[in-house]
Amino acid sequence: MKCLIAYVTYSGNTEEIADLIEDELVKRQIEVDSYDVSYDQMDMDLEQYDLVFLGTFTWDYGSVPEEMVAFLHEVQLESNEVAVFGSGDTQFGGEDIYCRAVEALSAIYKSNWQGLKIEQSPRGSQEGLISKWLERVLADVNITI
Secondary structure (H helix, E strand, C coil): CEEEEEECCCCCHHHHHHHHHHHHHHHCCCEEEEEECCCCCCCCCHHHCCEEEEEEECECCCECCHHHHHHHHHHCCCCCEEEEEEEECCCCCCCCCCCHHHHHHHHHCCCCCCCEEEECCCCCCHHHHHHHHHHHHHHHCCCCC
């Protein structure tokens, strides 16, 4: 099995989530390519991936960051399984816009899984949320954790 983790981060929180997901996948001997859509330039054949993880924070009162939008437009993600994760902050905008970008991408790609929403940094008890979410995703694609 081969997975892609494509994410966008400004504060580093979404990158931390991506790193934790990658660590869990590698422990299970799953091949992983991790890609920061803000900085990395790479020619990508999405057909080589069995599962795609999209990571985003919520920007500008509920929007998906422009870098992620541009990446998705460029690669035209269609047929792959897509799981969406992201970081948010209820201090800015409250529950109404908390992780709205995660919800938007999950809906656009008709994800089989509820998006993973992490309040700010994934440290502490929130690391457990990541593990449980990843366990559900991988169970659905017949990978045991």
